[in-house]
Amino acid sequence: MFSYPFMQNAYMAGTLIAIISGIMGVFVIARNMSFLTHTLSEIGFAGAAFGIFMGWQALNGMLLFTTISSIGVGELGAKSSRRENSITAISALAIGLGILFLSLANSNASYATGILFGSVIGISRQNVIQMSLLSAGVLICLLVIYRFLKFDSFDPIGARVEGLWTRTLSVIFLVLLAFSVSVAAQIVGSLLIFILLTLPAAAAKYFVHSVGAMAGLAVVFALLGVWLGLYLSYVTNWPVSFFISVIEVICYFSALMYNRVRS
Template sequence: MPDFLAYDFMQRALAAGLLVAAAAATVGLFVVLRRLALLGDTLAHVALAGVAAGILLGVYPVLTGLAGTLAGALAVEGLRVPFRRYGELATAVILATSLGLAVVLLAVGRGFNTDLLGYLFGSLVTVGPADVVTVAVLTVLVVGVATLLFRPLFFLTLDEDLARASGLPVRTLNVIFALLTGATVAVTMRVVGVLLVSSLLVLPVATSLQLARSFRAAWLLSVLFAELAVTVGLAAAFYLDLPPGGTIVLTAVAQLLLAIAARRPYDRLRTGAAARRPAAE
């Protein structure tokens, strides 16, 4: 057993982190391919307001953060109707609203700034048994629903208009997708912190897209890279005494750079082979 796993708090942090990685990679694939990367960042700021409200009211912050992200996800989806031609405006409106609310709550509760740091940047020590249970339940729910609805969500990701013409309940699927994203953001913030949530949604997926040949392969590789980033990042955070959110994200960035570097020689070989084929014929 590695040294850092000899501590109970590290075991809890790793368990929560691996669960979070599976949920983030699963939802992140759909988020990236639907070009909704800003949605994760927006819901992370909504979660910040929810966490601040929870600490201020003396309520379990993860639950208030979850309630906030789910409400924010539904609000984004609801605003897509009046802003149909400018869909990104719905996300921008919720982002601005949540930031304003978070600033006000932070000003009201000046005494809990220290408690909030763990949610902003992630924390190893503060991940308790209740956090692991909450993360496990939400992860099973998110991954389970995404697996059951994999094919409809896949068609929705490819072409929303075609999915609607095929008879799929596009509106319902969009609401479910928004709720899945909100739940994922809520569980992810406990490990990497609110400010870096969108990174764990996007970076493992970006890495997998450099290597994968199919949608399902991209899904599996995204989960693999996310799990690896969490494991290496948590170990680095423990040994270097750094915030886990930063080390996890930097590990994910390193994976992406390595994948890009590894793909270039392969692309050159494939291009050269394609150029030689007509000459040989």
């Protein structure tokens, strides 16, 4: 299996995706942003379609659209009363634009399938290098703001009382989330990326209680889903996103069962 360059690239990219998704997912869950993550995946679809229309790499289009949209959501959704409406409006616009750009690009069905559900064979060494640089950037930024982000995510009232720059912090986190969505969508696809950014962390919180331990276990669950999913996809020739989804759902329901038995 590893004698094929595309599988080597897929496993290297998948490892990066699992690490980023596991760590970011802890804060996505803590900040109740699962719905926003799903929206950013739809925006990523529009960005990838725009990239194909412009003759760019799909990843560049995703980065452009998700970054601009995350900043827009951070500004428009500053008040919780209008956050969901803002997210819904941007999501609806993104889906429409994605369909339009694919139509204008005259792309065949395989392009759309690759964007929506991911593609193992579509990962080149250049993509891996680009994803490595983006992943390193996300991790460095997370390390710099980690203490403040943890405070704001797990004790938002206390953070506001202490005068923490919560609005700026929220926008920074949303931009990092946009980068994470764009990176991860290369393998899992824009429709299902929210699975890796939510379920591993959601499962981990039932087993451990500290933020660091939760992030570590979430990365383990994400790695399990990606590595095993890639292997099963290679063996069966079925979509890798299907296997990753099933494995992460099993991890989550196993965590729920463990929590029930322990209780």
